Amino acid sequence: MAIQTLFDKIWAPHVVHEGSDGTTLLYIDRHLIHEVTSPQAFEGLKLAGRRPRRPGATLAVPDHNVPTTDRSLGIADPLSRIQIQTLEQHCADFGITMFSMHDVRQGIVHVIGPEQGLTLPGMTIVCGDSHTSTHGAFGALAFGIGTSEVEHVLATQCLIQKRPRTMEIRVDGHVSPHCSAKDMILAIIGTIGTAGGTGYVVEYTGEAIRSLSMEGRMTLCNMSIEGGARAGMIAPDETTFSYIKDRPMAPPAHLWTQAVHQWEELRTDPGAAYDRVVTLQGEDIAPQVTWGTNPGMVAGVDGVVPDPRSFSDAETRDATARALDYMALTPGTAIVDIPIDRVFIGSCTNSRIEDLRLAASYFQGKRVAPGVQAMVVPGSGLVKKQAEDEGLDAVFRAAGAEWRESGCSMCLAMNADVLEPGERCASTSNRNFEGRQGKGGRTHLVSPAMAAAAAVTGHFVDIRHWA
Amino acid sequence: MESFTTHTGRVAPLDRVDVDTDQIIPKQYLKTIHRTGLKEGLFADWRHLPDGSPDPNFFMNHPQYADATILLTRDNFGCGSSREHAPWALLDYGIRAILAPSFAEIFYNNCFQNSILPIVLEARDIQRLFDHVCADDRFELTIDLAAQTITTPQNSTFRFSIDPFRKQCLLQGLDAIGLTLQREQAIADYEARRTRDAPWLFQDLCS
Numbered sequence: 001m002a003i004q005t006l007f008d009k010i011w012a013p014h015v016v017h018e019g020s021d022g023t024t025l026l027y028i029d030r031h032l033i034h035e036v037t038s039p040q041a042f043e044g045l046k047l048a049g050r051r052p053r054r055p056g057a058t059l060a061v062p063d064h065n066v067p068t069t070d071r072s073l074g075i076a077d078p079l080s081r082i083q084i085q086t087l088e089q090h091c092a093d094f095g096i097t098m099f100s101m102h103d104v105r106q107g108i109v110h111v112i113g114p115e116q117g118l119t120l121p122g123m124t125i126v127c128g129d130s131h132t133s134t135h136g137a138f139g140a141l142a143f144g145i146g147t148s149e150v151e152h153v154l155a156t157q158c159l160i161q162k163r164p165r166t167m168e169i170r171v172d173g174h175v176s177p178h179c180s181a182k183d184m185i186l187a188i189i190g191t192i193g194t195a196g197g198t199g200y201v202v203e204y205t206g207e208a209i210r211s212l213s214m215e216g217r218m219t220l221c222n223m224s225i226e227g228g229a230r231a232g233m234i235a236p237d238e239t240t241f242s243y244i245k246d247r248p249m250a251p252p253a254h255l256w257t258q259a260v261h262q263w264e265e266l267r268t269d270p271g272a273a274y275d276r277v278v279t280l281q282g283e284d285i286a287p288q289v290t291w292g293t294n295p296g297m298v299a300g301v302d303g304v305v306p307d308p309r310s311f312s313d314a315e316t317r318d319a320t321a322r323a324l325d326y327m328a329l330t331p332g333t334a335i336v337d338i339p340i341d342r343v344f345i346g347s348c349t350n351s352r353i354e355d356l357r358l359a360a361s362y363f364q365g366k367r368v369a370p371g372v373q374a375m376v377v378p379g380s381g382l383v384k385k386q387a388e389d390e391g392l393d394a395v396f397r398a399a400g401a402e403w404r405e406s407g408c409s410m411c412l413a414m415n416a417d418v419l420e421p422g423e424r425c426a427s428t429s430n431r432n433f434e435g436r437q438g439k440g441g442r443t444h445l446v447s448p449a450m451a452a453a454a455a456v457t458g459h460f461v462d463i464r465h466w467a
Numbered sequence: 468m469e470s471f472t473t474h475t476g477r478v479a480p481l482d483r484v485d486v487d488t489d490q491i492i493p494k495q496y497l498k499t500i501h502r503t504g505l506k507e508g509l510f511a512d513w514r515h516l517p518d519g520s521p522d523p524n525f526f527m528n529h530p531q532y533a534d535a536t537i538l539l540t541r542d543n544f545g546c547g548s549s550r551e552h553a554p555w556a557l558l559d560y561g562i563r564a565i566l567a568p569s570f571a572e573i574f575y576n577n578c579f580q581n582s583i584l585p586i587v588l589e590a591r592d593i594q595r596l597f598d599h600v601c602a603d604d605r606f607e608l609t610i611d612l613a614a615q616t617i618t619t620p621q622n623s624t625f626r627f628s629i630d631p632f633r634k635q636c637l638l639q640g641l642d643a644i645g646l647t648l649q650r651e652q653a654i655a656d657y658e659a660r661r662t663r664d665a666p667w668l669f670q671d672l673c674s
């Protein structure tokens with residue numbers, strides 16, 4: 001057997017056909033669907049008189065448009081309502097399982113897949129959503145696709161692909177206990193840039209990665225796309241297996257041993273070569289805060305807002321100046337001196353139970369600063385329930401933060417949760433693009449701990465020296 | 468799918484790096500359940516100043532670019548969200564080709580699904596084209612996909628490379644799903660084999 005990377009070991013068994021020019025028909029094991037990127041795919045399918053090849057391989061959930069307030073009131077926005085009804089209709093027509101907005105299992109598509117045990121090592125998983133890279137945390141090949149490809153997968157359970165290149169991103173050593181997977185991935189993107197991963201599937205390795213929980217691994221893989229990578233993955237291990245075991249859609253008991261046996265093989269062989277290798281040292285990573293309008297525009301919390309003139313190439317200079325103008329920041333400002341108006345804790349990056357526990361530990365016994373509005377949005381109904389069982393909601397409420405229903409919420413503000421123009425937000429989401437959280441809104445990406453601390457103080461703080 | 472063979476058209480400049488799909492079409496336009504009629508949303512937040520008036524510095528507000536069909540831009544165009552609404556909006560506006568030093572992957576792929584041709588050129592060639600457009604705001608280019616060339620009115624030619632499979636699909640306007648369905652037997656054989664090796668992959672997700 002040839003020496004292989006983790007990626008090779010997943011890719012090879014999914015090749016249905018490979019042409020002489022390398023064009024590959026790749027089999028897709030699992031398909032996730034949400035309301036925004038699927039209506040045109042179903043429409044195309046129906047127009048062509050086609051049916052889904054394997055409806056049982058697909059799971060649908062509305063998440064982007066759902067209200068995070070009392071759901072019994074329905075959806076006020078007629079367009080959002082129609083989009084969700086359309087999803088319900090298509091799923092009913094084709095026999096696709098869907099968790100409705102009123103189902104406790106509903107949540108952000110990338111939170112519920114792993115939570116249900118749908119996401120398994122060695123799988124190929126796609127979704128019409130770029131953050132599908134999240135599922136790579138389990139040692140799956142998972143990537144986002146467009147709507148035409150959603151239709152392709154529905155009709156054929158396959159995709160036409162070219163083999164990507166591979167990149168190893170290794171984080172050696174340990175990160176500070178105040179740093180999380182979010183800080184690691186922001187530091188990584190700050191290092192490779194937002195296009196550094198283009199054309200690659202990334203495998204994250206190293207001691208600092210290995211010691212992450214599944215939640216942390218998901219946060220890390222989630223943002224692979226922000227570094228331009230098609231997918232990010234981490235080899236499965238005991239942490240992975242014990243997370244999956246006994247989840248509703250996990251392999252049943254009689255297949256479990258066989259499955260784990262196969263999954264144990266899913267690791268890069270010693271001596272296997274990646275096309276590119278990047279290494280970071282865990283100890284060098286400080287809590288991260290973005291200051292600009294893409295996730296690569298990031299600094300340690302002990303840093304300052306950069307001066308556009310400090311960049312040698314004209315394009316970076318221009319882009320930096322433009323970003324600072326949009327963000328209303330002055331070069332040289334200490335990150336900790338940036339005041340904030342809003343705090344959003346949620347999104348497919350940071351809305352899992354561990355994220356909420358961490359945030360709650362910073363809110364415990366404290367109050368949200370005067371003038372700041374903080375909102376906590378769990379990633380799924382089940383996360384919400386668990387948090388409530390653990391009493392986390394009481395901590396958030398006592399601190400003066402809002403405790404909401406699950407969904408994408410202010411990560412992209414397609415529902416009623418929106419920043420006002422000029423408002424500055426500490427957000428645990430994944431994109432600080434212009435207008436992402438509301439036209440004219442200013443987003444700083446941070447970890448849940450950093451967001452909670454910012455809520456309490458009204459500005460960013462170096463949580464390594466904060467009590 | 469519509470085919471793409473040759474195309475001649477006016478070039479519109481968008482001199483920014485890292486243009487993300489949230490800018491190409493902001494989220495408020497994603498609530499549609501249709502593919503068409505999205506040009507209203509194209510660069511919606513960049514077209515207007517905060518007071519709602521058209522931004523005179525944005526290319527779409529210049530009458531000479533109203534009928535542009537080729538977009539000239541910078542590195543990492545189309546990064547971020549996988550929304551296919553981005554190429555749909557560009558197509559609805561009339562854009563048939565995009566020239567940049569690099570593209571984000573999902574967007575690049577989505578273009579081909581909609582017979583928009585994304586062309587990667589060296590950064591210095593892109594710069595030369597920007598110089599042309601700056602000098603002449605009615606500047607046009609001719610793209611020949613079969614020959615893989617771009618020609619200026621002065622007859623200078625740039626060559627570009629493209630994946631041969633994608634090229635064939637565009638030239639012939641092939642339906643990718645139809646192509647895959649021709650391999651139905653191979654897919655069925657694959658499924659039968661894999662079901663034996665890894666049966667848990669074939670358990671239906673049930674409600």
Ligand code: SF4
Pocket residue numbers: 063064108109110129131347348349407408411412429430
């Ligand atoms: S939480 Fe945000 S990034 Fe994640 S799927 Fe929802 S909108 Fe997309």
